Amino acid sequence: MPAMPSQEVAAVDDGRTPPARPRKRGTTSRPRGRHSGDVLLDAASALMIERNSITITFTEIAARAGLNSALIHYRFGGKDGLFRALIERDVGGTFPMLADLVRADLPAVRKLDLHIRAITQTYFDHPYINRLVAVLAQDVEGEGARFVSERVVRPLHEAQAAILAQGQAEGVFRAVDPMLFYFSLIGACDHLFQARYALKWAFAVGDIDDTLRRDYAQHVLGLLMGSLMVRPGE
Amino acid sequence: MPAMPSQEVAAVDDGRTPPARPRKRGTTSRPRGRHSGDVLLDAASALMIERNSITITFTEIAARAGLNSALIHYRFGGKDGLFRALIERDVGGTFPMLADLVRADLPAVRKLDLHIRAITQTYFDHPYINRLVAVLAQDVEGEGARFVSERVVRPLHEAQAAILAQGQAEGVFRAVDPMLFYFSLIGACDHLFQARYALKWAFAVGDIDDTLRRDYAQHVLGLLMGSLMVRPGE
Numbered sequence: 001m002p003a004m005p006s007q008e009v010a011a012v013d014d015g016r017t018p019p020a021r022p023r024k025r026g027t028t029s030r031p032r033g034r035h036s037g038d039v040l041l042d043a044a045s046a047l048m049i050e051r052n053s054i055t056i057t058f059t060e061i062a063a064r065a066g067l068n069s070a071l072i073h074y075r076f077g078g079k080d081g082l083f084r085a086l087i088e089r090d091v092g093g094t095f096p097m098l099a100d101l102v103r104a105d106l107p108a109v110r111k112l113d114l115h116i117r118a119i120t121q122t123y124f125d126h127p128y129i130n131r132l133v134a135v136l137a138q139d140v141e142g143e144g145a146r147f148v149s150e151r152v153v154r155p156l157h158e159a160q161a162a163i164l165a166q167g168q169a170e171g172v173f174r175a176v177d178p179m180l181f182y183f184s185l186i187g188a189c190d191h192l193f194q195a196r197y198a199l200k201w202a203f204a205v206g207d208i209d210d211t212l213r214r215d216y217a218q219h220v221l222g223l224l225m226g227s228l229m230v231r232p233g234e
Numbered sequence: 235m236p237a238m239p240s241q242e243v244a245a246v247d248d249g250r251t252p253p254a255r256p257r258k259r260g261t262t263s264r265p266r267g268r269h270s271g272d273v274l275l276d277a278a279s280a281l282m283i284e285r286n287s288i289t290i291t292f293t294e295i296a297a298r299a300g301l302n303s304a305l306i307h308y309r310f311g312g313k314d315g316l317f318r319a320l321i322e323r324d325v326g327g328t329f330p331m332l333a334d335l336v337r338a339d340l341p342a343v344r345k346l347d348l349h350i351r352a353i354t355q356t357y358f359d360h361p362y363i364n365r366l367v368a369v370l371a372q373d374v375e376g377e378g379a380r381f382v383s384e385r386v387v388r389p390l391h392e393a394q395a396a397i398l399a400q401g402q403a404e405g406v407f408r409a410v411d412p413m414l415f416y417f418s419l420i421g422a423c424d425h426l427f428q429a430r431y432a433l434k435w436a437f438a439v440g441d442i443d444d445t446l447r448r449d450y451a452q453h454v455l456g457l458l459m460g461s462l463m464v465r466p467g468e
Contacts, residue, residue, distance in 0.1 A: 052374060134368060137431035140286060149435030157436060179437050180453040183429065184422040188457075191421025192414075197371035201383030202391060203413050219414040223422075226461030 037075045039065045041089055044082060048128040052196070054083075054135065083132045084147055090126040091152050094118060098159050108167030109229075113221055115163065116189065120217040123193035124208065130194045157182045164228075173228045188220045271309045273299045275323055278316060282362040286430075288317075288369065317366045318381055324360040325386050328352060332393050342401030343463075347455055349397065350423065354451040357427035358442060364428045391416045398462075407462045422454045 043065035047056045061082075062069035076082040097118070101111055123129060133152070136144030160182055167173030192199070192208065199205045205212070277299035281290045295316075296303035310316040331352070335345055357363060367386070370378030394416055401407030426433070426442065433439045439446070 053372075137429070138287075140430050140434055145431035146435050149432050153429070153432040153436035177449075177453065179439075180426075180450055183426040183432075183450070184454055184457055187421040187423070187425025187428070188418040189421070190425070192417040194421070195371075195387070195417065197374050197379035198383050198387040198417075200374055201380050202387035205413075215411075216414055216417070219411065220418055223418055223457050223461040226463075227457040228460070 036065075036067055036071055037085070039067060040072055040075060040082075041086055044086060045090070045126065045128075049126075052127070054128050054131045080136065080144055083136055084144070086126075087129065087132055087136070087148065087152065090129060091122060094122055095155050098155065102159050102162045107172070108163050108170055109172060109225065111163045111166070112224065112228075115159070116185070116221050116224070117214075117217045119186070119189045120193075120213050120220070123190060124210070124213045127193055127196075127208075130190055153182070156186065160185065167228065172230055174230055176228060185220075185224065188223065189217075192216050270299075270301055270305055271319070273301060274306055274309060274316075275320055278320060279324070279360065279362075283360075286361070288362050288365045314370065314378055317370055318378070320360075321363065321366055321370070321382065321386065324363060325356060328356055329389050332389065336393050336396045341406070342397050342404055343406060343459065345397045345400070346458065346462075349393070350419070350455050350458070351448075351451045353420070353423045354427075354447050354454070357424060358444070358447045361427060361430075361442075364424055387416070390420065394419065401462065406464055408464055410462060419454075419458065422457065423451075426450050 040061060044056065044061045047060060047064055048054050058069040058072045061072060072082060076085055098115070101114055101118075104111070106114075133148050136142075137148045139145060157178065161178040164173060164176060164178055164181065168175060192212075196208075199208070274295055278290065278295045281294060281298055282288050292303040292306045295306060306316060310319055332349070335348055335352075338345070340348075367382050371382045373379060391412065395412040398407060398410060398412055398415065402409060426446075430442075433442070
């Protein structure tokens with residue numbers, strides 16, 4: 001039996017912890033002495049969740065944070081800079097755990113399970129992530145597209161490729177193209193969170209609760225495992 | 235052996251036909267007497283493909299179509315109306331074939347195969363579709379979100395639910411939640427086309443050619459089938 005993963009890895013989602021969302025939603029009081037950049041990011045994040053929109057003004061963020069809106073320009077340089085900082089915090093902040101997961105003494109099947117749960121948890125906690133990425137990467141040639149690709153896509157892809165290679169070495173996964181795998185995994189994980197309009201109007205589901213998130217993660221995992229796993233006798 | 239599907243169904247994608255894209259790309263001459271609305275939609279579609287952007291002006295569409303820009307307001311009422319009409323043409327136009335597919339005398343496995351190929355073909359032919367949907371459905375409470383859900387999501391979901399039920403009746407598919415299936419299938423299919431930035435900057439793939447589209451459709455089909463199919467002995 002493999003050793004248990006580190007606390008950090010286990011914290012990705014052990015299926016028993018209560019949902020983290022809404023994270024600091026609606027709170028305005030901040031511990032004194034916190035970095036003003038963090039306070040502004042918390043305020044922006046809370047406003048985006050409340051409004052279900054990334055269309056918020058610097059004045060609104062400043063008012064929520066209790067800080068001067070000139071600070072946003074000073075800290076982040078503008079809207080794109082703020083968006084990048086939010087992605088860096090919300091997605092980039094999970095990558096140390098992802099690196100721990102890849103290194104952990106666990107079977108590849110369990111790693112893929114934890115990875116899929118972590119991705120759906122990230123979308124669940126930060127439902128505006130898809131929209132930030134869409135705005136930043138709108139111009140395929142632009143700096144935002146490059147930032148998202150290098151800071152988000154590449155680490156995810158490399159971790160997945162390592163897990164796939166481990167599973168093949170263990171004799172439990174078939175060979176699969178890691179690039180095609182990346183797009184199908186992320187697309188499958190993200191669409192429930194991206195297409196809230198469909199959930200509401202075509203399926204009459206008003207919000208994604210933690211049960212739906214877990215069911216969906218399990219469904220996506222089932223898709224991938226059913227395809228990846230080598231079956232007895234093959 | 236089941237009867238062959240109708241010509242229309244077979245035309246979805248038999249894996250042998252040459253790619254349809256670029257459809258009328260760059261052409262400006264139109265048969266006399268064509269409906270001016272169609273001419274305007276062709277012009278808007280061609281411009282969006284050329285620019286890899288949905289940010290085009292009515293003046294540009296009118297110039298490309300050789301028509302007066304006031305006609306766009308008259309025909310479509312504004313940008314949202316134009317976007318809806320494009321979705322209606324590009325996606326809605328494939329639904330009669332989807333209905334034929336659902337009714338066809340074919341095994342469920344083959345129907346799912348053709349369905350996945352048709353979806354990736356639609357994204358391939360009209361790479362701006364995701365962005366039109368994102369703009370229309372941005373406000374979850376808005377009319378655009380409702381339009382996309384009722385006109386696009388619901389017919390796709392209903393067709394998929396029918397194919398899934400057929401496969402279960404045939405004893406080849408496991409039971410699966412059709413809603414979760416919808417999100418995972420569409421998300422997996424669309425992400426390659428949506429995340430062009432990732433393809434370019436993280437994987438150094440500049441464009442999606444027909445080979446990549448087919449490989450991807452095959453990969454997504456493999457994911458779904460591996461999970462869905464009941465295995466011998468179960």
